[in-house]
Amino acid sequence: MISSERLSKQLQYLRTISDPATGGSGINRLAFSDADWKCRDYLIGLMKDAGLHVTIDAFGNVRGHLPGRQENLPAIMFGSHADSVPDGGNYDGIVGILAAIEVVKSMQEDNFQNDHPLDVVLFMCEESSRFSAATLGSRAMRGELSIAELQRLQDAEGHSLYAVLKTRQLNPDAIASAKYDRPLKAFFEVHIEQGKVLEHTKTQLGVVTGIAAPTRLRVHLHGKADHSGATPMGMRFDSSCAAAEIILQVEKSASSYQAAPVVGTVGIVRVTPCAMNVIPGETELGIDIRSISAEAKDAVSKEICRQIEAICQRRSLTFDIEEISKETPAAMAPAMLDFLGAICQRQNRSWRFMPSGAGHDAMHWTDYTATGMLFIPCKDGISHNAAESADIKDIAAVTEVLEEAVRTTSQADFHFSESV
């Protein structure tokens, strides 16, 4: 049986594992830091205590293996990450690993043995905070990290990821060996929502339908930096006014798209020279557009680019648009959604289907195996912050759903063309 006391005690203990922060009262477990390593050691201990056989790959990813009744069947993998952003929270990632270990613990206590072998996974370096790239552990397991890439990725102090792996007695030269190439029956990840939808709709559980991926545009607007006092309104080429129209256009285009939900954000606004008495000659915008529908995302992105051109033409400004990323959203297999929805129904949960706006390790597995992801609410939608908080009742509930999913996966047919 899932024990919320056990989960609660583990969370309480993990709260003490944090590098002395430069400021703030949040959790500091940056990837491969001493605190991250201490946390990982603790979780390895929990895995062993749950009877799992632990192996480590060249990137440091941890897998706790439990043989199935038929060890030759594809494994069921489930887990999440343990690293944090600077001054972050104690639930992001961690809840997914604790839930995974708790499921095994509960099944062991019940003497329940799955037909399929199980792999509880701890992905390293999910947060982009240290090396400016996210979900690196999953990417290593998908064979997408090369030695050159490990050498290229650096933290703020100039340490390469390659060098950092060596300090942890890992083997970056053997990064290719981290590629996971055995067949999987399914992959599951539990995570806090990091948004306000569940709380706002008073729902306990979210079954994730897809993971939105961003298209990111960097826009430079070129006007003229003239004197704010000496230049009549009719003689201006004010890049901040054009930027203002674009910001409102992004809001409008994303909000009004009907076929699928799209979000659009102008998170970066930098005007130059940024002085009281100078009309901003140059403005830089960073635009982030997301949807779990690639078509919807492309349509909104194109509409925004068209409008940028029209706005700049009308104002006689020149502009550059650079598409700095265009990632493909990950869609969950419909049979997996039915499977998880049915479990929620059976357990009489308050639940809903919902997209994930943020990226997760799970998005790297949707093309490899049937992938399911479950969200629980976090207070006020706050994450990546010391104020991050999730209710132990919700954590226990999602762990119970995960347990039933793991227990019954053997009987499910996800209609997924499995990898082997």
Next chain:
Amino acid sequence: MISSERLSKQLQYLRTISDPATGGSGINRLAFSDADWKCRDYLIGLMKDAGLHVTIDAFGNVRGHLPGRQENLPAIMFGSHADSVPDGGNYDGIVGILAAIEVVKSMQEDNFQNDHPLDVVLFMCEESSRFSAATLGSRAMRGELSIAELQRLQDAEGHSLYAVLKTRQLNPDAIASAKYDRPLKAFFEVHIEQGKVLEHTKTQLGVVTGIAAPTRLRVHLHGKADHSGATPMGMRFDSSCAAAEIILQVEKSASSYQAAPVVGTVGIVRVTPCAMNVIPGETELGIDIRSISAEAKDAVSKEICRQIEAICQRRSLTFDIEEISKETPAAMAPAMLDFLGAICQRQNRSWRFMPSGAGHDAMHWTDYTATGMLFIPCKDGISHNAAESADIKDIAAVTEVLEEAVRTTSQADFHFSESV
């Protein structure tokens, strides 16, 4: 006779007086720097060469005195400043001093002696670049600078203006003695426009009707910094969207005010945290509103504040508005405008009345004496920049207008209740 050769040679020489710049090809004569001092020494030499008797006040302001036929009459003062912004131009300020000295030179060569004594003035530290406060020389002469203020004002290296004056063998403790309290018949200043109105309207000369003063607002918008991917459009409190509406409102309110010309600029835009994947929770705006009509400026400023409130209310954001300055525009005496307009007519100039959007030393003298200011075009309206450029023909023309003004001021009645 005004000699454009002489003016041209002087400008050419001054172009060589610049501190080694950290970058850029512009003029670096920051107030009280070695280059500013060298430039000042050169100009003192030109004053002496023109027969002027030079005195220096406690702030370092230079006055070159020429006795009048009736030395007991109020003096006619004219001049400008010689300091530059970092990487600035060779015309801003300098043209006004060279024109003033050239007028005296020309009258001396003609053996013309004015009834009134003349004071050619070089104001120190007009630019705010070094001590974050403008027209300090004029303010010293108007008795508006205290010892405490000199100690408070600091440059980027932490040197107080008080200490800097001492390094130049000036006497900051006697700053009160810099107050100019003798009667004046008139004050004239010649300056480049630092805007595009003259060039745009193909006019050679501007007779300044008033000097606009800014009302400056600092606005802080408080929204919520949520995840750009995980927060649906309808659940956002995006401070950058509110900022965008405000930027466009400032443009609209200033452009549409009919009773007098008003300009409104949002020169400062700072979003926080300024990251691709975070909705900007906080945005700071710096708004600069100017007019030569205090009524017009107040009306537009009030309208903008009303709209900020309405926008934030509609978007459920909170806000602070801080009025960081509200200066009074300086209006030129109507009789002075007629006087200068008539000279332009007599000399058959292409000229127009126009407001000054930028501040100048002249604005400190409009309540002390009849004050006249003359503008000439600068190429593309560019100033405070290495590309600043003015035509020697225009410089000679404005110097001829200034000469006639100085020569005929004795006969003019400006209907100004003179200070003594």
